[in-house]
Amino acid sequence: MSTLSSDQIAKAIDVTCDTVIANEKYFSDLDGLAGDGDFGTSLATGFKVIKKELPEIDKSAVGAMLLKISMICSKHVGGSSGPIWGTGFMRAGMASKGLEEVTYEQLTEMLGSAIEGIVARGGAKRGDKTLLDALWPIHEKMQEMDGSDLGAVLAAVAAEADKAIDETRSAVAHRGRASQVGERSANTPDPGIVGVATILKDWCAHYGVDFVPQAAELKR
Amino acid sequence: MSTLSSDQIAKAIDVTCDTVIANEKYFSDLDGLAGDGDFGTSLATGFKVIKKELPEIDKSAVGAMLLKISMICSKHVGGSSGPIWGTGFMRAGMASKGLEEVTYEQLTEMLGSAIEGIVARGGAKRGDKTLLDALWPIHEKMQEMDGSDLGAVLAAVAAEADKAIDETRSAVAHRGRASQVGERSANTPDPGIVGVATILKDWCAHYGVDFVPQAAELKR
Amino acid sequence: MKKFVNDPENFVPEFMAGVIAANPDLLEAMPEFQLIKRKNVDASKVAIVQGSGSGHEPAHVMAVGPGMLTAACQGPVFAAPPVDACYETIKSVATDAGVLVLVNNYQGDRMAWDMACEMAEAEGIKLKQFIINDDVAVQDSLYTVGRRGVAGNFFVMKACGAAAEAGADLDALYAVADKVNSNVRTMGLALTSCIPPAKGDPIFDIGDDEMEVGVGIHGEPGRERTKIKPADEITELLFEAVANDLPYNSGDRVALMINGLGGTPPAELYVLYNKAAQLCADRGLTIARNYVGEYCTAIEMAGCSLTLLKLDDELEKLLAAPAETACRIF
Amino acid sequence: MKKFVNDPENFVPEFMAGVIAANPDLLEAMPEFQLIKRKNVDASKVAIVQGSGSGHEPAHVMAVGPGMLTAACQGPVFAAPPVDACYETIKSVATDAGVLVLVNNYQGDRMAWDMACEMAEAEGIKLKQFIINDDVAVQDSLYTVGRRGVAGNFFVMKACGAAAEAGADLDALYAVADKVNSNVRTMGLALTSCIPPAKGDPIFDIGDDEMEVGVGIHGEPGRERTKIKPADEITELLFEAVANDLPYNSGDRVALMINGLGGTPPAELYVLYNKAAQLCADRGLTIARNYVGEYCTAIEMAGCSLTLLKLDDELEKLLAAPAETACRIF
Ligand SMILES: Nc1ncnc2c1ncn2[C@@H]1O[C@H](COP(=O)(O)OP(=O)(O)O)[C@@H](O)[C@H]1O
Ligand SMILES: Nc1ncnc2c1ncn2[C@@H]1O[C@H](COP(=O)(O)OP(=O)(O)O)[C@@H](O)[C@H]1O
Ligand SMILES: [Mg+2]
Ligand SMILES: [Mg+2]
Ligand SMILES: [Mg+2]
Ligand SMILES: [Mg+2]
Numbered sequence A, B: 001m002s003t004l005s006s007d008q009i010a011k012a013i014d015v016t017c018d019t020v021i022a023n024e025k026y027f028s029d030l031d032g033l034a035g036d037g038d039f040g041t042s043l044a045t046g047f048k049v050i051k052k053e054l055p056e057i058d059k060s061a062v063g064a065m066l067l068k069i070s071m072i073c074s075k076h077v078g079g080s081s082g083p084i085w086g087t088g089f090m091r092a093g094m095a096s097k098g099l100e101e102v103t104y105e106q107l108t109e110m111l112g113s114a115i116e117g118i119v120a121r122g123g124a125k126r127g128d129k130t131l132l133d134a135l136w137p138i139h140e141k142m143q144e145m146d147g148s149d150l151g152a153v154l155a156a157v158a159a160e161a162d163k164a165i166d167e168t169r170s171a172v173a174h175r176g177r178a179s180q181v182g183e184r185s186a187n188t189p190d191p192g193i194v195g196v197a198t199i200l201k202d203w204c205a206h207y208g209v210d211f212v213p214q215a216a217e218l219k220r
Numbered sequence C, D: 001m002k003k004f005v006n007d008p009e010n011f012v013p014e015f016m017a018g019v020i021a022a023n024p025d026l027l028e029a030m031p032e033f034q035l036i037k038r039k040n041v042d043a044s045k046v047a048i049v050q051g052s053g054s055g056h057e058p059a060h061v062m063a064v065g066p067g068m069l070t071a072a073c074q075g076p077v078f079a080a081p082p083v084d085a086c087y088e089t090i091k092s093v094a095t096d097a098g099v100l101v102l103v104n105n106y107q108g109d110r111m112a113w114d115m116a117c118e119m120a121e122a123e124g125i126k127l128k129q130f131i132i133n134d135d136v137a138v139q140d141s142l143y144t145v146g147r148r149g150v151a152g153n154f155f156v157m158k159a160c161g162a163a164a165e166a167g168a169d170l171d172a173l174y175a176v177a178d179k180v181n182s183n184v185r186t187m188g189l190a191l192t193s194c195i196p197p198a199k200g201d202p203i204f205d206i207g208d209d210e211m212e213v214g215v216g217i218h219g220e221p222g223r224e225r226t227k228i229k230p231a232d233e234i235t236e237l238l239f240e241a242v243a244n245d246l247p248y249n250s251g252d253r254v255a256l257m258i259n260g261l262g263g264t265p266p267a268e269l270y271v272l273y274n275k276a277a278q279l280c281a282d283r284g285l286t287i288a289r290n291y292v293g294e295y296c297t298a299i300e301m302a303g304c305s306l307t308l309l310k311l312d313d314e315l316e317k318l319l320a321a322p323a324e325t326a327c328r329i330f
Helices: A006-022 A024-034 A039-056 A062-076 A081-095 A104-122 A132-144 A150-169 A177-185 A191-207 B006-022 B024-034 B039-053 B062-076 B081-095 B104-122 B132-144 B150-169 B177-185 B191-206 C008-022 C083-093 C107-122 C153-165 C170-183 C231-243 C266-283 C313-320 D008-022 D083-093 D107-122 D153-165 D170-183 D231-243 D266-283 D313-320
Strands: A003-005 A101-103 B003-005 B101-103 C027-030 C035-038 C047-054 C071-077 C099-104 C127-132 C184-190 C210-213 C224-227 C253-260 C286-293 C303-310 D027-030 D035-038 D047-054 D071-077 D099-104 D127-132 D184-190 D210-213 D224-227 D253-260 D286-293 D303-310
Touching: A003 A006, A006 A024, A006 A039, A006 A062, A006 A191, A024 A039, A024 A177, A024 A191, A039 A062, A039 A081, A039 A191, A039 C071, A062 A081, A062 C083, A081 A104, A081 C083, A081 C107, A101 A104, A104 A132, A104 C107, A132 A150, A132 A191, A150 A191, A177 C107, B003 B006, B006 B024, B006 B039, B006 B062, B006 B191, B024 B039, B024 B177, B024 B191, B039 B062, B039 B081, B039 B191, B039 D071, B062 B081, B062 D083, B081 B104, B081 D083, B081 D107, B101 B104, B104 B132, B104 D107, B132 B150, B132 B191, B150 B191, B177 D107, C008 C027, C008 C035, C008 C047, C008 C071, C008 D266, C008 D286, C035 C083, C047 C083, C047 C107, C047 C153, C071 C083, C083 C099, C083 C107, C099 C107, C099 C153, C099 C170, C107 C127, C127 C153, C127 C170, C153 C170, C153 C253, C153 C303, C153 C313, C170 C184, C170 C303, C170 C313, C184 C231, C184 C253, C231 C266, C231 C303, C253 C266, C253 C313, C266 C286, C266 C303, C266 D008, C286 C313, C286 D008, D008 D027, D008 D035, D008 D047, D008 D071, D035 D083, D047 D083, D047 D107, D047 D153, D071 D083, D083 D099, D083 D107, D099 D107, D099 D153, D099 D170, D107 D127, D127 D153, D127 D170, D153 D170, D153 D253, D153 D303, D153 D313, D170 D184, D170 D303, D170 D313, D184 D231, D184 D253, D231 D266, D231 D303, D253 D266, D253 D313, D266 D286, D266 D303, D286 D313
Parallel strands: C047 C071, C047 C099, C099 C127, C253 C286, D047 D071, D047 D099, D099 D127, D253 D286
Antiparallel strands: A003 A101, B003 B101, C027 C035, C035 C071, C184 C210, C184 C303, C210 C224, C253 C303, D027 D035, D035 D071, D184 D210, D184 D303, D210 D224, D253 D303
16 A cells, blocks of 8 residues: 655645645635635745745654644734644644654545544534535545555545535635625635645646646636 | 997806806816816806806996906915906906996906906916916907907907917926926916916807817817 | 835735834834734733734734733734734733733634634633624624624724723623623725735726725625715715614714725715714714724725714723824824 | 715815814814814914815814814815905904914915915904925925925924914914924825816826826826835935935934825835834934824825924924824824
8 A cells, every 4th residue: 555755745745835826816816706815825925934944844754744834834824724724734743643654544534634623623514615625525535545546546636626616616605704795705716625626736737647627717 | 449338248257157167177187287187176166156146246337246256256266266366357347446338448458457466466477387378468469459349359369368378388387286397387288378268269159259279279 | 006015025014113113112013923012011900912914004003002902913914813923912911910812703813813812821821802793794693704893893992901901800801892892883885995915906896986885894895886876875874784783772872983994085084974973963872982084994995984882981981091002193 | 986975066065064073072163164263262372274275184174173273274175275265264263462374385375375364464463474385396496386385284283383382472483383394394206196076087197007206295296207116215215305305414303204195004104114214214313203194195195205304302392292183093
């Protein structure tokens, strides 16, 4: 069974930094449709620091590295995204404490822990139109698959996130700044979900995994 | 020799009211080019009151009627135009005190008095790019002519005012709000001169006097 | 982007440095946390803190001063401050008397302050959190994050600030905050959008003849988008929404605030006040105190909000007490 | 036109009614002359009056109050008040101690006040007229009307207001006005135009990437039109123009004002203040008092002006004296 080293995870995070930084304005514009237009900037502010500090961060243990990244989120990411992503990285880090590399099962559990933490922090439910509506199906898909072909897993979860964009598009947001505009949030994509899907799309490109996006927001 | 009755003068003032009111926005726009954009509104505010009160104003004496109009200017016209037009009407009124009708010579003197008063009030000199640069040549033209054909006089003074627009266009304003922008007032028409010329053009139309304007501002 | 700004990333640190430079005797900063606090804090009194996105000045850091906030931190424009900054804000002014944490009801702020309060309490700091939610434009329901906290926040800060100076303890201060929040209602309206410096263009599009009724202070869409109306009709529609919500009844003494959202000049706010004062009189409300100006802005948005606070003797006295902040006239 | 306005012709009377409604104990109006005056004027003291176009609020009618103006009248937006209104303003507060008439140097204002002063003096009213002209953007020469009076006006009103309260006589007050005016310099800058309500559209056109350096408070073109620059460069260019004019020299104590022209939000003004304070320090100027906010606006123009006033002990004391106007924070 395939395992992921701390360095491999660090590399994936580094690719994520590039995605978030490159999409700063786009993600903020999406957030401006029904929210307050800060999503892209908030996230990019933190991931610029992560990008810069990542080479220096101790990578001998996966958990410690993720906790360090969580702290950067607490320190540098404003808006709801700070507590949400900070909590996610913190819980994933706690779930992988002391490990030098993680198995596919451990990776799946780390995501499960992150999701639990985010739910506890922000109280979102299925269909509330948050990035959890992408993370839940991703987690379920990972539980279904055996992880023997990580490329296949990546293609499958990228497709789940992609699907989540369109499946939640017509919904009304019930969390975050966008929830305070009522019906007006319907028929706009959720920026958090688009963010997760864009990261996965870019991972596919980076790892040479075939993936044909469906949602308009990924086809730009 | 032709004389003008108080009623005839009142009628000319009434036509002037229509001109000023109809050009409120245009005159302000002209003033906005190098000045502060209030000329049209300031003048129109006063002439709306004049238009309304004119039927009630005692017309038994020319002088008293003009003094009444001067008072309306003092009360209702803001900006430099209040003192300028108010002083002009006041001095014209003083020069025609007690007269029931005025001769052509008296009319010419009334304009001369108005000009003197405006000069004393605002200190403008020839070429300072103010409405005096229209009034001076008009006054001189009136002194040259004998007034036997008032239509011919009207056509001649309208042409003087028309000419003054283009003759002062390239000058730099030395008085009023527009003077405080230095070179920037060059190559804009002076709104006060355009105002005088427009009034005379409309008088020509009202009295059936042929007049073919040259300046762009009168050809709209 | 028509703004006075250098590198947009430095916008918040730079304006905060300006606030400190203009108030060297009154305030001091911890720039690494975008935090401003009073100098010479009286350790025997409850400290009052707040922190939220930037772009609402004079809220929140400019509201620090005697009789107002003890400390405040700022996030980036329109985004809640990072958790760390909230935590440090509490820690920087924590006294034995405790800390009152005033949070405007936005999920980002709430989550950041929740985490910060947990961290501070774990270290033994005594505190209470109070959530402000005065915006009637937003439906309050179990299925949303609830009503937003907007200009009514000023009255909570002012009343609690005065009570804290007078020596009230933490529970008493919480009760003051609760009394103000229960009696204050606001609704806003935008004529134009606004441009967060880092974004560089308007946060929403709005037609030349349109207005956004019930807009949030971050440009969030409101109750409805309509054709622009005369000032008196706008005042009426804001007043009705606000006055019917609590409701405010004949005989009530109130504070009335006309708040400018940043791009609306003083004269227009007084046109609105003029009508609002008439509407209060028509309804039998006595305006005991009034506030016309910029209290909680949305950067340079042209727009306004109308706030009513029902007063009792206690609140009236607290509002009248002296206070001082970064913003001065003389 | 994105403004809170009913019938544009009633804009000025309506905002003035709002000012009165918000300050019933402090102020009263004579609406037929668009005139606001203090209640309970002390007849033994010199009265201070002013009057100019509207659109510069809080100047001029909102600057009436104890320690500031005794009365002021407003013209239409951006136009001098009618002669009658100026005359009535003098008359309404004339005391045996006399009246100090403060006129900003615009030809319209000057002619109206000249006529009004002649009328008042003919009736035996004792008065002195003082002309304020602090704008360094305008060339001062025999061939123009001279420098405009802009935000520096605040300091003349404040210092004279304090001196009048302290019982100074008319000659002494004139000397105070002269001292302030001789030591104060201002320059403004616009990022956007503004819309007089009666005109309905912008008073000038300006590109999305342009700024107008040395703009007048009525949108008069300034020294030059350039590409927009970072905030620090803007501050530098205003500071250099102002500071070199008097000039202000190392060791001077100064008051520094960053004035918003109406559409610029508080945070941006503090970005400018931050840099201006550094520039003062670099030049060896000590900022004894500072002012950041809206003191003299051009309706809703986005822009600013920078003012320096060289202080001596007398002026510093006069600026520090208490005062009260229509605009309040608390
Ligand atoms: N309670 C929540 N739980 C999980 N994700 C959330 C929650 N609220 C918002 N989000 C996600 O965060 C995104 C918005 O982030 P951001 O703009 O930083 O927050 P804010 O709403 O405070 O402005 C949303 O698109 C959504 O996907
Ligand atoms: N000193 C003056 N003497 C005569 N006419 C003048 C003088 N100053 C200005 N004007 C005329 O008045 C016009 C501007 O009037 P207005 O806009 O009301 O004045 P302001 O310059 O105060 O805004 C100018 O176009 C000019 O023709
Ligand atoms: Mg957001
Ligand atoms: Mg003008
Ligand atoms: Mg946000
Ligand atoms: Mg004018």
